[in-house]
Amino acid sequence: xxxxxxxxxxxxxxxxxxxxxxxxxxxxxxxxxxxxxxxxxxxxxxxxxxxxxxxxxxxxxxxxxxxxxxxxxxxxxxxxxxxxxxxxxxxxxxxxxxxxxxxxxxx
Amino acid sequence: xxxxxxxxxxxxxxxxxxxxxxxxxxxxxxxxxxxxxxxxxxxxxxxxxxxxxxxxxxxxxxxxxxxxxxxxxxxxxxxxxxxxxxxxxxxxxxxxxxxxxxxxxxxxxxxxxxxxxxxxxxxxxxxxxxxxxxxxxxxxxxxxxxxxxxxxxxxxxxxxxxxxxxxxxxxxxxxxxxxxxxxxxxxxxxxxxxxxxxxxxxxxxxxxxxxxxxxxxxxxxxxxxxxxxxxxxxxxxxxxxxxxxxxxxxxxxxxxxxxxxxxxxxxxx
Numbered sequence: 001x002x003x004x005x006x007x008x009x010x011x012x013x014x015x016x017x018x019x020x021x022x023x024x025x026x027x028x029x030x031x032x033x034x035x036x037x038x039x040x041x042x043x044x045x046x047x048x049x050x051x052x053x054x055x056x057x058x059x060x061x062x063x064x065x066x067x068x069x070x071x072x073x074x075x076x077x078x079x080x081x082x083x084x085x086x087x088x089x090x091x092x093x094x095x096x097x098x099x100x101x102x103x104x105x106x107x
Numbered sequence: 108x109x110x111x112x113x114x115x116x117x118x119x120x121x122x123x124x125x126x127x128x129x130x131x132x133x134x135x136x137x138x139x140x141x142x143x144x145x146x147x148x149x150x151x152x153x154x155x156x157x158x159x160x161x162x163x164x165x166x167x168x169x170x171x172x173x174x175x176x177x178x179x180x181x182x183x184x185x186x187x188x189x190x191x192x193x194x195x196x197x198x199x200x201x202x203x204x205x206x207x208x209x210x211x212x213x214x215x216x217x218x219x220x221x222x223x224x225x226x227x228x229x230x231x232x233x234x235x236x237x238x239x240x241x242x243x244x245x246x247x248x249x250x251x252x253x254x255x256x257x258x259x260x261x262x263x264x265x266x267x268x269x270x271x272x273x274x275x276x277x278x279x280x281x282x283x284x285x286x287x288x289x290x291x292x293x294x295x296x297x298x299x300x301x302x303x304x305x306x307x308x309x310x311x312x313x314x315x316x317x318x319x320x321x322x323x324x325x326x327x328x329x330x331x332x333x334x335x336x337x338x339x340x341x342x343x344x345x346x347x348x349x350x351x352x353x354x355x356x357x358x359x360x361x362x363x364x365x366x367x368x369x370x371x372x373x374x375x376x
Contacts (some may be wrong), residue, residue: 001173015352026345
């Protein structure tokens with residue numbers, strides 16, 4: 001089964017205020033408040049760490065949930081965040097480009 | 108050979124938030140209207156940081172449009188049904204094409220100040236504001252939340268900065284509120300003075316007067332919801348967002364529930 005990789009969209013401004021992560025779209029001026037799981041994904045979305053590893057190391061220890069169930073939920077959440085332009089999702093690791101934007105690496 | 112008539116250039120310097128902006132026109136009547144409209148904010152000195160040339164056009168049926176603000180090649184373009192303006196921050200020059208009315212230039216000045224402030228960590232806010240005991244208090248809320256009401260109820264020892272749009276600058280590591288000529292229902296210009304911001308109150312009408320704490324994330328969301336920002340520009344939106352977050356990390360934000368009588372000011376000291 002192909003691995004999933006996630007990266008933060010470059011068109012956003014983000015800041016953690018208290019325990020909540022606020023993310024603002026730079027184009028539509030839309031403000032999002034991420035829930036705790038989405039915050040973990042956002043903070044861990046370096047484009048190189050497989051989602052499975054993020055779930056095992058950062059989500060499962062915090063929530064009483066099996067790894068398989070947590071991964072399915074995380075994949076659904078990552079796709080949802082991608083639809084809102086918050087995360088980028090790919091089955092390939094993202095490469096750092098000269099403009100510091102992340103894009104899927106060519107294989 | 109006929110001699111071309113010299114067109115006299117007239118100007119007024121309008122300083123809001125201690126940022127002087129010169130407005131140039133060739134129409135004496137329009138100049139008089141500006142001097143009257145911005146009385147108290149007209150600078151005594153000739154110095155200015157930016158200037159706008161006004162081109163007055165005949166009145167017509169201006170279309171009702173939302174304001175649009177976008178950056179192209181380093182120049183800001185601002186358009187609405189009743190005006191078209193361009194501002195080049197690097198050249199410190201701009202021009203406004205509008206009919207002879209006070210509302211168009213008022214909008215251009217507000218937009219220009221939001222752009223200037225976003226670069227400095229400040230902002231314009233839908234809020235009334237006043238100084239009491241040397242401290243500035245902001246009262247934010249959407250239309251109907253009570254900005255005009257609390258302004259009307261201000262005691263004699265409070266100095267009203269605005270009943271509608273507050274001007275907040277970051278000066279060093281503190282935030283300072285300035286008076287503005289941007290009025291709401293009270294139609295009364297704020298005093299042209301300033302003081303460090305003590306508290307941002309989020310207004311809500313209620314059956315009793317009380318103050319409640321507000322969580323920092325909620326404070327950030329509410330501040331962003333009440334900030335004036337027009338630019339369709341990723342970088343500027345990001346700056347405005349960071350300015351709001353930094354503000355709520357430094358300045359106390361409280362929810363002020365109030366009944367419409369003067370006792371509410373007992374909670375504002």
